[in-house]
Amino acid sequence: MATANTYRKSDKQCASRRGSLKKAIDSRRLNARREVYGIVFPLSIKGALVALNAGRAYDESLKEGDALMAYFAGKRAVVTGAGSGMGRALAEQLNSIGCSVWLSDINAENLAQTAARLDDSKAGVHTATVDVADKEAVDAWAAEIGAETPSIELLVNNAGVALSGLAREVPTTDFHWLMNINFWGVVHGSGAFLPLLEKAERSHLLNISSVFGMIAVPTQSAYNAAKFAVRGYSESLRQELDLAGSPVKVCCVHPGGIDTNIARSARNFDPTATPESQQEMFQKHVRTSATEAARQMLIAAEKGQRRLLIGSDARLIGWITRLFPTSYPGIIQRLMGAR
Numbered sequence: 001m002a003t004a005n006t007y008r009k010s011d012k013q014c015a016s017r018r019g020s021l022k023k024a025i026d027s028r029r030l031n032a033r034r035e036v037y038g039i040v041f042p043l044s045i046k047g048a049l050v051a052l053n054a055g056r057a058y059d060e061s062l063k064e065g066d067a068l069m070a071y072f073a074g075k076r077a078v079v080t081g082a083g084s085g086m087g088r089a090l091a092e093q094l095n096s097i098g099c100s101v102w103l104s105d106i107n108a109e110n111l112a113q114t115a116a117r118l119d120d121s122k123a124g125v126h127t128a129t130v131d132v133a134d135k136e137a138v139d140a141w142a143a144e145i146g147a148e149t150p151s152i153e154l155l156v157n158n159a160g161v162a163l164s165g166l167a168r169e170v171p172t173t174d175f176h177w178l179m180n181i182n183f184w185g186v187v188h189g190s191g192a193f194l195p196l197l198e199k200a201e202r203s204h205l206l207n208i209s210s211v212f213g214m215i216a217v218p219t220q221s222a223y224n225a226a227k228f229a230v231r232g233y234s235e236s237l238r239q240e241l242d243l244a245g246s247p248v249k250v251c252c253v254h255p256g257g258i259d260t261n262i263a264r265s266a267r268n269f270d271p272t273a274t275p276e277s278q279q280e281m282f283q284k285h286v287r288t289s290a291t292e293a294a295r296q297m298l299i300a301a302e303k304g305q306r307r308l309l310i311g312s313d314a315r316l317i318g319w320i321t322r323l324f325p326t327s328y329p330g331i332i333q334r335l336m337g338a339r
Contacts (some may be wrong), residue, residue: 049279071302073098076152079158080132080189083110089294090156092117100124102145106131132159132185142192153198156206157189163267167221174267175222182226198249207234211274211314214321215328229296249304254312259292
C-alpha cells in the first residue's frame with residue numbers, strides 16, 4: 001500500500017520533470033540555433049524552419065526547371081562576356097536547345113573557342129569582339145544585330161572583371177577600368193538592346209550583379225561599388241518597364257562562388273599575388289559550376305523572376321543580410337575563416 005511519503009516523493013519527481021521540460025522548451029524557443037559552415041546563428045524556431053523550407057522549395061523548383069529551358073528553342077539571345085565562364089555556359093545551353101545566339105567578348109581567341117564548341121546546324125551562331133566599356137562599340141554591335149533580326153528575346157549582360165586592393169591604394173584609373181566594364185557595360189548593353197527586346201512579344205533582360213552586390217567586404221571596394229550599382233540600376237529599370245507595360249522582364253542575378261577564371265585574370269594590388277594564387281584562393285569559395293549557374297539563369301528568365309541568387313552560399317548571404325543588416329561583416333569574416 002502506498003504511503004503519504006510515497007505520494008509526496010512522486011509529486012516532487014513529476015514537478016521536477018515538468019520543470020526540466022519547461023526549461024528545455026523555453027531554451028529551444030529563445031535560443032534555437034542553426035549551424036551553417038561551422039557557425040551558429042541565433043534564430044527563432046519559426047525563422048529557422050522558414051529558411052530551411054525555403055531552401056528545399058527552391059531546390060525542388062530547380063529540378064522541375066529542365067523542361068522550362070526549352071522555352072528558348074527557336075528564340076534569339078545576346079550574351080556578353082561569352083568567351084569563358086558563365087557566358088560560355090549560357091551559349092552552349094542556348095545553342096543545344098536551338099536558340100540563335102549573338103555572342104561577344106573582348107578576347108577574340110576565347111570567343112573563337114566558345115564558337116568552336118557550338119553546333120551552328122541547330123541554330124545561328126554569331127560572334128563579335130566587343131569592349132562593353134565602349135558605348136559606341138556596343139551601339140554599333142546592336143545595330144548590326146538589328147539589321148539581321150527584327151527582335152531578340154534574351155539579353156544577358158554578363159561581361160565582368162575583378163579587382164582586389166585596399167580602397168585607399170587602388171589607383172583611380174583602375175577603379176574606372178572596373179566600373180566601365182562591370183557597371184557601364186551593363187548600362188551600355190541594356191540601352192543599346194532595349195529597342196530589340198521591346199519588339200518581341202515577351203523578352204528577358206538579365207543583368208549580372210553578385211553576392212558582392214548584397215554585402216561589402218574589404219579589398220573589394222571597386223567591385224562592390226559596381227555590383228551594388230548594377231543592382232540599383234536593374235531594379236529601377238525593371239520598375240520603369242513594368243509601369244510602362246513593357247514586354248521586357250528584368251532579372252538581377254546575384255551569383256555566389258561560381259567556377260570560372262575571373263580571379264585568374266583579376267587585377268590585384270597585393271605584390272605577392274599571382275594569377276595561380278588568386279585562382280587557388282578563389283576556388284576555396286566555389287560552390288556552383290558555370291553550367292549549373294547558366295541553367296538556373298535560363299529557368300529564372302523563363303519564369304520571369306525579378307531576382308536570382310545562385311548557389312547555397314548566395315542564399316545564405318541573402319538570409320544573413322536580412323537578419324543582420326549592420327552586423328553581417330563579422331559573421332561573414334567568420335564564415336570565410338571557417339572554410
